Amino acid sequence: MYGKPIDTENCYWDGAFNQEDIAALVDGWILTGRIGFFMVIWLNINLWCTVLRRDLKYRNLAAFTTVLALRRGYQYIFYILRYMEYDWVDDIHNCSTYGFIDTFLGVYEVESLTHICIERYVVAKYIANGWPIRRWHYFLYQCLCLFFSLLYSLAPFFGVGNYVKDFSCLTCTYNMVLPDTWERYAVLSIFLLRSAKPVLFMLIMRFWTQQMEAKYDDKNVPWVEVRFAHIVDSLTTTVLGCWLPITAIRAIVIIAINFLGMEVDMKEYVWAIQWAVWVEWFTPAVVTVSLMSVDHLLRSKMFGGDKTEDDIIKVFEKED
Numbered sequence: 001m002y003g004k005p006i007d008t009e010n011c012y013w014d015g016a017f018n019q020e021d022i023a024a025l026v027d028g029w030i031l032t033g034r035i036g037f038f039m040v041i042w043l044n045i046n047l048w049c050t051v052l053r054r055d056l057k058y059r060n061l062a063a064f065t066t067v068l069a070l071r072r073g074y075q076y077i078f079y080i081l082r083y084m085e086y087d088w089v090d091d092i093h094n095c096s097t098y099g100f101i102d103t104f105l106g107v108y109e110v111e112s113l114t115h116i117c118i119e120r121y122v123v124a125k126y127i128a129n130g131w132p133i134r135r136w137h138y139f140l141y142q143c144l145c146l147f148f149s150l151l152y153s154l155a156p157f158f159g160v161g162n163y164v165k166d167f168s169c170l171t172c173t174y175n176m177v178l179p180d181t182w183e184r185y186a187v188l189s190i191f192l193l194r195s196a197k198p199v200l201f202m203l204i205m206r207f208w209t210q211q212m213e214a215k216y217d218d219k220n221v222p223w224v225e226v227r228f229a230h231i232v233d234s235l236t237t238t239v240l241g242c243w244l245p246i247t248a249i250r251a252i253v254i255i256a257i258n259f260l261g262m263e264v265d266m267k268e269y270v271w272a273i274q275w276a277v278w279v280e281w282f283t284p285a286v287v288t289v290s291l292m293s294v295d296h297l298l299r300s301k302m303f304g305g306d307k308t309e310d311d312i313i314k315v316f317e318k319e320d
Helices: 019-048 056-083 092-128 136-153 182-213 223-258 266-281 283-294 296-302 309-319
Strands: 163-165 172-174
Touching (some): 019 266, 019 283, 019 296, 056 092, 056 136, 056 223, 056 283, 092 136, 092 172, 092 182, 092 223, 136 182, 182 223, 223 266, 223 283, 223 309, 266 283
């Protein structure tokens, strides 16, 4: 199936996984990625090709789902090249390119979701204070996402860390074995800024948004924005649940190897790594199902319905 045996010698775990373990991991990785890719393509078609594209609320959401699709899509290009036995794809030195692309898009995913949460707080604050919404905010959000993605992914090109093959032995990521120099703390800081900082921002923004919503005028509640804020809340919870397993494993490895001096025998945790990789790679499908279940307007568009946002809001008003 893979065109030739998977090279575990130069893999991150230096052959800790056998060919059968890696093959099972990659089989699930391909399956979950393929399902997630096609489902999120369906989602993106409805976000970009229906009247939703004109709705400012959906701008950052569409950017987030587009990056989800791009990250899974480019992986298939590399996989096909490997299947065709192009040796440069297997060369460990190409991790500098492969790792950069995956890290850039991975950070863009996280930052896009973070700025969706920030957007909801900004909108709630503007409404609560009676200020007009600034359209340039949406351009600013994407500029910030681009800035952080480049900042974290370009670091190895300036001597801060390096890229190596990851758990799958087909993709590349930051090297989690850190040198005993200042570089150790620089790479650790990048890991925290990429993982812990966005989650903290998401939680804080959601808490502040709820506080702003409490200040809305009871006689003139902006149900359109309240509805979408609840959608963002559900989306954030769902995505964080998908990202948590693989992030936790990487954090445990970093702490155990670099700060506790422990030797980690990953052969005993193959099942956990497989499960975590599959769950993370299945995120686009989970996002699609989650949005369909909580966003009545989007679900209507995805299944060819003709409901408008006014129709949806009337239901919200009655339920209140």
